[in-house]
Amino acid sequence: MGRTFFITTLGCPKNVSDSRQMRRSLIREGYEPAGDPYSADYHVINSCAFIESAREETIQTVLEGADIKKGHPGQRLILAGCFTQRYQEAVNEELPEVDLSFGTGLYHRTGELLSQKFGSPPVHDAMEPSVFSGLEYDGQPYAPVKLSEGCDRKCSFCAIPSFRGSFRSRPEEEILEEIQELTAEGVREVCLVSQDTNAYGGDPQKILDLIARMHELPDLEWIRLLYMYPDARTRRFLEGWKFQDLPKLMPYLESPVQHASARMLKAMNRAGSRQQFADLFSLARQQAPGMEIRTSLLLGFPGESAADIDEIHAFLDECRPEKLALFAYSPEEGTSGFGLPNMAEAEATADIINEVRQHHLEILKEVHLGRQDQIYECMVDEIHPDGMVVRRKQDAPEVDEVIHIEFGSVSSDGPDTEDIYPGDLVDVKVTGFYEYDMMGELLPGGPAAHSARLKSGSGSPEQDMRVAAENAVTEKEGRA
Numbered sequence: 001m002g003r004t005f006f007i008t009t010l011g012c013p014k015n016v017s018d019s020r021q022m023r024r025s026l027i028r029e030g031y032e033p034a035g036d037p038y039s040a041d042y043h044v045i046n047s048c049a050f051i052e053s054a055r056e057e058t059i060q061t062v063l064e065g066a067d068i069k070k071g072h073p074g075q076r077l078i079l080a081g082c083f084t085q086r087y088q089e090a091v092n093e094e095l096p097e098v099d100l101s102f103g104t105g106l107y108h109r110t111g112e113l114l115s116q117k118f119g120s121p122p123v124h125d126a127m128e129p130s131v132f133s134g135l136e137y138d139g140q141p142y143a144p145v146k147l148s149e150g151c152d153r154k155c156s157f158c159a160i161p162s163f164r165g166s167f168r169s170r171p172e173e174e175i176l177e178e179i180q181e182l183t184a185e186g187v188r189e190v191c192l193v194s195q196d197t198n199a200y201g202g203d204p205q206k207i208l209d210l211i212a213r214m215h216e217l218p219d220l221e222w223i224r225l226l227y228m229y230p231d232a233r234t235r236r237f238l239e240g241w242k243f244q245d246l247p248k249l250m251p252y253l254e255s256p257v258q259h260a261s262a263r264m265l266k267a268m269n270r271a272g273s274r275q276q277f278a279d280l281f282s283l284a285r286q287q288a289p290g291m292e293i294r295t296s297l298l299l300g301f302p303g304e305s306a307a308d309i310d311e312i313h314a315f316l317d318e319c320r321p322e323k324l325a326l327f328a329y330s331p332e333e334g335t336s337g338f339g340l341p342n343m344a345e346a347e348a349t350a351d352i353i354n355e356v357r358q359h360h361l362e363i364l365k366e367v368h369l370g371r372q373d374q375i376y377e378c379m380v381d382e383i384h385p386d387g388m389v390v391r392r393k394q395d396a397p398e399v400d401e402v403i404h405i406e407f408g409s410v411s412s413d414g415p416d417t418e419d420i421y422p423g424d425l426v427d428v429k430v431t432g433f434y435e436y437d438m439m440g441e442l443l444p445g446g447p448a449a450h451s452a453r454l455k456s457g458s459g460s461p462e463q464d465m466r467v468a469a470e471n472a473v474t475e476k477e478g479r480a
């Protein structure tokens with residue numbers, strides 16, 4: 001049996017972090033990454049089972065994996081993660097294409113599990129250079145890092161605690177070690193993720209302490225916190241932030257409220273009220289200049305009335321979150337909300353989502369007008385032959401707005417674009433906007449001095465990143 005593997009990751013940023021743990025375990029055991037699933041000896045799918053559409057995507061990916069396997073005799077298909085954790089029996093009985101499956105608690109033992117099942121990978125040729133220091137280099141200067149696993153809350157729509165288990169914080173040293181490895185690979189921004197971030201260490205001060213220690217890592221530029229439950233702990237975190245000098249912590253609060261009506265929040269078994277959310281967001285805006293807020297709303301929960309939707313609109317007008325995710329309720333077995341009467345028709349929920357989205361887009365348009373002509377320090381995410389994509393401190397990777405810059409628009413006194421790499425920090429003026437994304441102009445001065453230091457010598461992570469980013473674009477264009 002060969003020794004190459006490819007991991008297909010489905011789902012949220014937490015799964016990206018879990019896939020990295022699997023990858024590390026495989027490499028430790030002697031396996032090697034392949035560039036795609038077609039050339040891999042082991043194709044590992046890290047699955048998602050959050051809601052119906054995620055489950056369908058997992059099954060579809062397994063079926064596609066089975067097709068790939070047919071064209072690559074001897075390849076093994078492995079299904080890991082949430083889907084298996086939740087439906088192990090069904091995987092065994094109904095997905096015979098899967099050669100090995102395991103749940104969420106075993107990511108760190110992936111290599112060992114493969115060796116136990118299929119035999120150890122062939123030993124490396126002693127003359128071959130050690131190919132991997134650790135992580136897959138995918139050209140992105142950012143990475144999610146998990147703070148914890150599981151959740152002790154009992155939101156009535158959410159099945160995650162039933163298969164991810166109770167809340168456990170990761171040891172601080174382990175988190176720091178992972179971040180150190182990532183920065184050695186070229187990552188410049190870390191997004192701290194978990195099911196319930198503000199529960200980390202049982203005390204919001206523990207998160208601040210961890211972030212303070214992360215500031216000591218010289219190559220780490222930006223730190224971002226995601227999934228802060230909107231309750232007293234997040235309030236205490238924000239209050240504590242004021243007293244600590246944490247310049248690498250982004251002015252960004254992601255706090256999913258899920259609804260704004262007291263009646264619906266109670267039915268969802270969620271904390272807070274419209275007034276408390278308004279107070280929390282206003283505190284966040286006071287604590288960090290330039291703060292922008294992302295929240296999410298779950299619509300179509302059983303019993304939702306027109307008056308509840310009015311509360312949502314009032315919440316948007318009052319709190320004006322810059323970023324908003326909208327979800328339609330999907331009944332999940334094993335949750336207390338499953339089987340509740342008065343479930344809304346899917347079409348009616350889709351209409352409401354559309355209406356709420358339009359309302360938010362009006363707010364966003366005003367927000368965009370306020371950003372016009374402003375100068376922001378931005379991280380370079382991607383470079384392609386004609387331009388690049390950069391992101392402000394107020395925007396999380398892959399979910400929020402980005403700024404598109406065309407190289408043709410860079411003036412003669414502007415920076416030499418040949419000297420800019422993913423992960424560099426540059427100053428950008430916003431010159432226009434689309435519905436979500438923005439257009440911008442690169443200002444003279446070029447990337448911050450730190451990147452010049454990092455770019456010395458060939459084959460540096462930044463150079464690899466640039467090549468990887470350019471290849472990714474070429475590949476995309478080739479497929480189009």
Ligand code: SF4
Nearest residue numbers: 151153155158160195
């Ligand atoms: S906080 Fe609620 S929605 Fe989030 S993982 Fe826990 S139970 Fe699910």
